[in-house]
Amino acid sequence: MTTQLIGTSDSAPPTPGSTKGSAAAWGGGSSMFTQIRVLTGRSLRALVTDPGVILFGLFQPVIILFILTQVFSGMGKSAHFPQGISYLDFVMPAILVDNAVQSATQSGIGVVEDLKNGMVARLRCLPVHPSSLLIARSLANLVRATIQIAVVIVLAVTVLGYSPQGGPEKLLASAGLALFITWTLGWAFIAAATWLRRAEPMQNLAVIAILPLMFASSAYVPVDDLPSWLSAVAQANPLTYAIDATRALALDTPGTGSALIAVLISSVIAVVGGVLAVIGFRRPL
């Protein structure tokens, strides 16, 4: 009865150990470029086969887009609010950055999943470079974030009539900066994932790190409108630079300084995160 379940018992003996044919041509491993390409494709496939992931990921930014712009539209009349723009113009770059930061946390979640489901254990005993999996995760996440940001922008433009002063080119540049932040900040969360190795603390970290950072920044209210202590926090918050820079691009106002600082901080996070991630990833399972 048992033998009918498999094709080996009554037919020819299995030949998995055979080194004939195609076997000799490969098996020696692939280049790191191929590894990253194949593993990125694998992570992206989950988006196609499981569209719920991307829909759920879109839920928050879209809700924020519609609720925030309606609830706080009166903010445009506050004392320190920039002249001549609507609250939508003001908050849209912050929504892009919020989306970027949320997406960054997902890179880490993906790595934790791979640790849990045994993919990492499997790849470790193959001639695959340990960084390939991490880089692939970060790239797949970048693709996902790009789709989400595109959807948010399209909705803002078509439904809410968003038309920033900087025009389409500057809008694309601000989206590009947000995506750069996603990718670089993602490395901090990948590093955390390789050290924490469990989904629960990762999710807690995402909430604990992001919620206060987003609100204690220039994201939703001009910094000068905040109480003085919060304003001080906001001015020290690296996300403020990211938001100011994204906003300056979209609104076509001077803000090269913020952009430079934002890129610099992000790059440092990416390098430090990347190094810590590789060290953490190499630790025994």
Added chain:
Amino acid sequence: MSGLALPTAARTTGDIMIEAADVSKTFGSLRALDSVSVSARRGTVLALLGHNGAGKTTLVNVLTAALPPTSGRAAVAGFDVVREPREVRKRVGLTGQFASVDPQLTGRENLVLLARLLGADPRSARARADELLELFGLQKFAARRPGTYSGGLRRRLDLAASLVGHPNVIFLDEPTTGLDPSSRLNLWEIVEGLVAEGTTVLLTTQYLDEADRLADSITVLSAGAVIASGTSDELKATVGRRTVTVTPDAAADPAVACDAVRRAGLEPVMDHENGTIVIVIEASKDVAVVIRALDQVGIEAAELSFGEPTLDDVYLTLANQAPRPS
């Protein structure tokens, strides 16, 4: 049984595929492996037998270049696990206690992915995946995700996954833990097929019947140290002897039967309570001696049974002798 002789150029002399010499591994103050030496020739099965925490998985991790040994040296397929880990990884497959596959991909996609990572072009990768799916009788499940598989199917997919790169040596870490009897048998048949093809297998198990059925040699680990090694028969011989138990026909006089067996040169023991005669034998041909002796005095055996010490006896005896971790 013999001491381990390390060939100087294993990768060219080539017949010893797994070897560990005095391998120790400590985690802080815990000595997970204590001067462990094992070896396995091409096309044989080496079983590591031991309780949880005996050091089986640690040794597998050292041999698959996942964990560097604290001291000692180990080589697989002739490549040193510390100095040439990449060469080792090209030649080994590992199937752990838990299926290590991507739950988001289908069975087939998992195999294709691994073949691609091992350097196959897309077409060869698909061909290899289909070959393995057929070999393991998984075609019907190829388009489904592993999450929908039964435990036995998942284990088969996992084993298939570890064979994608045509490894010379496969490590099976408790491959049948948690499987139902028919799935176990299934997996055993697959392993026997691989060995017949020349693959070398290192198997860790807590199941003595599994080691008995598959292994050419068995190493018993306890608290990180080797407490015995040898073939299944050799291990059994160290613990107990085989016996023949005769229940003479009701009409026969057991004393006559006893005398007859004694005259034939064996030492029968009367078990008055059960009305049986127990004879310790040295070799299986002694069974024939017993039957002949009874036949000569015209006694028919109503029942004749052959008692073999099980590996359970071996394991319990040895493990109780060995110091246990406190």
